[in-house]
Amino acid sequence: MEALAETRHVLQGAPTAELVQLIEAMARGNERALEQLYDATVGKLYALASAILRSVEDAEEVVCATYAYAWANAARFDDVRGNVLGWLLMLCRSRALDRLRQRRAAQLPEGSTEIESIAAEDDQPDDLLALLQQRSRVRTAVAQLTPVRRRLIALAFLQDLSHQQIAEKTGLALGTVKSHLRRALAQLREHLEAT
Known part of the structure; x- marks a missing residue:
């Protein structure tokens, strides 16, 4: 828990090199790197999507689609062409x-x-x-999630809650929250890659 808080603190003002390392780890299939990237950047992506769309539901779907795309295409990221946050914001803006x-x-x-x-x-x-x-495609993918997973995704993306905060709010164990969110993101990724 302390390591997660420490990682999150470091990544909030995340230097480009650390975000690049997370993208590289994602390209190798490291789901923890996706969680850390999400924690470090979701607030900015959600703020952008909300400002453009002025709709909670649409902003949530756009942010979710952005992370699903980043996960599926992490190996294609080229830090010579730009920084990670810029790439994520560009992806989010385009989808919004x-x-x-x-x-x-x-x-x-x-x-x-x-x-x-x-x-x-x-x-x-x-x-x-x-x-x-x-x-x-995103709406269809989200609709296929269980109600519990949809709620957890909403709490994470819309309310920008940490895993611990979600656990406290829902009464679920922290490990259960992390597991559901990881599986939900994997399910969304699979659906979006298949369509």
Whole structure:
């Protein structure tokens, strides 16, 4: 417990080299490194997603998708091209903007098409493809979690609670909280990689 608090304290103002080490450990399949990266950066990612989306549910899904992508693509991270926090924020921002565009597309006036609306706003093909997605992969993945795991993910991502704080709030043992969160993230990653 003391080691976790110490690690979290060090990573809060985490030097780039320490975050890079966590990404490298994630690339080797170290789930603990993902937990530490999450603890060190989730507040900033959630703040960004919330500022863009102004929706708790959407921000939670975007942050979750960001970490799932970072886990699945940790080996692709190149610290020469930028720092870890910048990479995570860029991933989060991109997903938040995609979600915002999807919401706008869902509110189109009758008779207009998504393609017409997108073409009028933005000529970038990547944005066009993102907006044409009909379903949220993250929403589907989160819906497949058990209610307990969904609640724990929400407490961790939305309320930025530590594992210990979640254990205290829910009455679950600390090890149980960590286990559920680790399994939930693994399940989300598997679902997102499969789709």
